Amino acid sequence: MTEDAREAVAVGKHYDYIVVGGGTAGCAIAATLSANFSVLVIERGGSPYGVSSIENARGVFSSLSNTDKHTSPAQEFVSEDGVSGVRGRVLGGSSALNFGFYSRASLAYIVSMGWNVSQVMEAYQWVEKSVVTSTGGAARLKKWQAAIMKGLLEVGMLPYNGYTLDHIPGTKMSGSTFDHHNKRHSAADLLTNANPRNIVLLLRATTKRITFHPKEEDGELWSKPRVRGVELMDRNGDWYEALLKPNGPLCRLKGRCSEVILSAGALGSPQLLLLSGIGPAEHLKEMGIPVIVDLPGVGKGMVDNPRNNITIISRRPIRFSMPQVVGIAGNGEAYIESFSATMKKYSNSTEKVYMAVIAEKVAAPLSSGELYLKTTDPRDNPSVTFNYFSNPLDLAVCTRAMRTIGMLRQTKSLRPFIYAEDQQLLPDNLMDDIAMGEFCKNTMKTIWHFHGGCRFELVINRKYQVIGIEDDNLRVVDASTHALSPGTNPQATTMMLGRYVGVDILRERMGEM
Numbered sequence: 001m002t003e004d005a006r007e008a009v010a011v012g013k014h015y016d017y018i019v020v021g022g023g024t025a026g027c028a029i030a031a032t033l034s035a036n037f038s039v040l041v042i043e044r045g046g047s048p049y050g051v052s053s054i055e056n057a058r059g060v061f062s063s064l065s066n067t068d069k070h071t072s073p074a075q076e077f078v079s080e081d082g083v084s085g086v087r088g089r090v091l092g093g094s095s096a097l098n099f100g101f102y103s104r105a106s107l108a109y110i111v112s113m114g115w116n117v118s119q120v121m122e123a124y125q126w127v128e129k130s131v132v133t134s135t136g137g138a139a140r141l142k143k144w145q146a147a148i149m150k151g152l153l154e155v156g157m158l159p160y161n162g163y164t165l166d167h168i169p170g171t172k173m174s175g176s177t178f179d180h181h182n183k184r185h186s187a188a189d190l191l192t193n194a195n196p197r198n199i200v201l202l203l204r205a206t207t208k209r210i211t212f213h214p215k216e217e218d219g220e221l222w223s224k225p226r227v228r229g230v231e232l233m234d235r236n237g238d239w240y241e242a243l244l245k246p247n248g249p250l251c252r253l254k255g256r257c258s259e260v261i262l263s264a265g266a267l268g269s270p271q272l273l274l275l276s277g278i279g280p281a282e283h284l285k286e287m288g289i290p291v292i293v294d295l296p297g298v299g300k301g302m303v304d305n306p307r308n309n310i311t312i313i314s315r316r317p318i319r320f321s322m323p324q325v326v327g328i329a330g331n332g333e334a335y336i337e338s339f340s341a342t343m344k345k346y347s348n349s350t351e352k353v354y355m356a357v358i359a360e361k362v363a364a365p366l367s368s369g370e371l372y373l374k375t376t377d378p379r380d381n382p383s384v385t386f387n388y389f390s391n392p393l394d395l396a397v398c399t400r401a402m403r404t405i406g407m408l409r410q411t412k413s414l415r416p417f418i419y420a421e422d423q424q425l426l427p428d429n430l431m432d433d434i435a436m437g438e439f440c441k442n443t444m445k446t447i448w449h450f451h452g453g454c455r456f457e458l459v460i461n462r463k464y465q466v467i468g469i470e471d472d473n474l475r476v477v478d479a480s481t482h483a484l485s486p487g488t489n490p491q492a493t494t495m496m497l498g499r500y501v502g503v504d505i506l507r508e509r510m511g512e513m
Contacts, residue, residue: 023093
């Protein structure tokens with residue numbers, strides 16, 4: 001790892017692959033490609049290692065809340081809907097900040113994406129060897145997680161599926177990226193699989209835009225833009241250009257083109273395409289950006305999964321716990337998870353308060369929005385609108401899921417923990433759809449699973465290549481390509497995707513396909 005951009009992009013240095021974003025997908029694809037080719041990873045944040053608030057599960061609230069404009073591992077943003085969220089700005093991306101729950105996508109999702117099922121499973125297993133810890137079954141569940149599991153079964157979230165990483169309706173235990181010592185293993189750990197001779201990790205460097213060759217070069221006139229590299233800024237504000245190895249004649253036909261791969265996340269990748277002149281021509285002209293490719297779909301179809309929850313103050317001591325259990329509705333419309341914590345009653349008090357949060361996630365929102373640039377500074381957040389609950393079917397899902405949580409709160413398994421008063425009360429009549437709907441609208445938060453903005457057929461083809469680029473040597477591989485949030489928590493599939501596409505590229509380039 002280095003923060004020396006001058007060294008990483010020194011004169012004469014060219015790379016087979018430049019991966020923009022060392023996050024959940026970027027670390028996986030970079031490690032995979034480095035097996036046989038030179039790779040430069042450009043990450044705008046720093047290292048997660050040695051940072052206690054990232055490495056230890058008990059620091060998760062601190063790392064999510066302690067934000068600043070340009071340097072903190074979590075970058076706060078507020079959508080145009082008025083909902084506050086965070087983006088990962090650290091090696092490992094959001095997988096270095098989240099609550100650690102690991103669960104694969106459903107088989108139906110995998111098939112719908114047109115992926116090779118066997119290759120997907122191999123990619124999941126490759127990820128899991130480095131980052132996933134098994135709960136070890138019900139015997140290893142924390143007290144609160146065990147109560148949640150029993151309560152979910154009491155309210156009918158059946159069948160009981162035991163421990164499995166697979167996405168199956170009912171109640172199950174799943175894996176975690178926190179080990180039994182509460183130590184986090186993020187996507188950054190996947191880089192231990194990289195070939196150290198072939199990879200350069202450049203930290204605290206912000207990519208400004210993708211750069212292109214002139215339309216006319218060496219006596220040839222090109223009809224489509226040709227990717228040259230990327231322009232980046234180091235932590236001192238100095239600008240550099242990182243370059244790809246020159247592509248020879250007919251490289252695309254041979255599958256041997258050097259490439260820029262955007263893995264900057266659901267907000268970062270569409271933002272970078274726009275900054276590079278790829279997107280809706282009218283918006284680019286408004287921002288004073290020369291139009292390279294008029295691609296109206298960039299930034300469209302932005303989705304965030306609404307989260308609603310109740311907070312319980314326990315009358316019994318309960319230990320700190322990250323989610324280990326999930327309830328998956330039989331029709332797959334919503335998921336229920338919980339975590340618990342111990343806090344001081346007052347900042348200067350030694351008295352403890354034991355609390356837990358039970359949350360639901362609307363699995364597949366039909367409401368969507370769009371992303372635009374606010375400024376041309378790549379460090380600034382773009383303008384994002386998600387239009388939460390604009391489709392009434394999403395509100396109906398939340399109403400049903402929160403009704404289930406209300407019933408869960410009253411189960412035999414949870415009743416011993418409950419005080420008469422909670423911090424966030426549901427309506428008295430759980431069957432009142434109007435009141436429950438108002439609760440959903442008034443208490444909605446993000447679960448940080450935003451996706452979209454670089455959708456298939458609108459921005460990329462089925463090989464994740466950006467439409468309209470000569471040699472097809474610009475790809476997007478991250479959550480911005482998801483039409484739906486895969487699984488209960490998308491980090492598993494986003495890491496898998498990096499490995500999956502990386503293997504595809506290697507096979508094509510090395511003549512195995």
